Amino acid sequence: MSIKKSPWIIHYDCSSCNGCDIEMLACLTPMYDLERFGIVNTGNPKHADVFIVTGTVNTQNIPVVKQIYNQMPNPKVVIAVGICAATGGIFRGCYNVVGGLDHVIPVDMYVPGCAARPEAIIDGIMKSIDILAEKQAALDEGVVPEEICGGYIYEGEHDEHGTLITDEDADAAEEEQDVGATPDQEEQE
């Protein structure tokens, strides 16, 4: 199966100290040579099978993470690399940090470490290829993509805690504003 022999990866660094990002890039150098397993690094989500995320997800980068995920074709797998991507790590609890990557998109594999070692990252990618192959087999059997790949992730607005603002929230906020408006303001509207 070609997807198993040569999966393409896309990598996004959310923030944090960049340590895991550097280790991820080390995997692509001749020293660790991820390409020897047939793995190709791409900058285009539409060409990628494996989404590798390092760093903490925060309110600024949620839309980027979701957009990359949504643009990837099915089947796809997601790997959270490092403790920041898994839980928020040492930045957990900061005003703009959401927590782990799985608050935002479905995650298939967690690679531990602070920073995650290149050997562990490569191991995680190799294991994720089996998951990718399983998802491909399920799709071939007619399972709908939403059941195994999470489907389209709504990209809407988020509040300062990273929580998605639903239509109901927006309506409630509008009503609240209307209650506080003076008759002159209402007239202007």
Ligand code: SF4
């Ligand atoms: S897990 Fe550690 S090394 Fe990796 S980005 Fe977070 S703080 Fe940096």
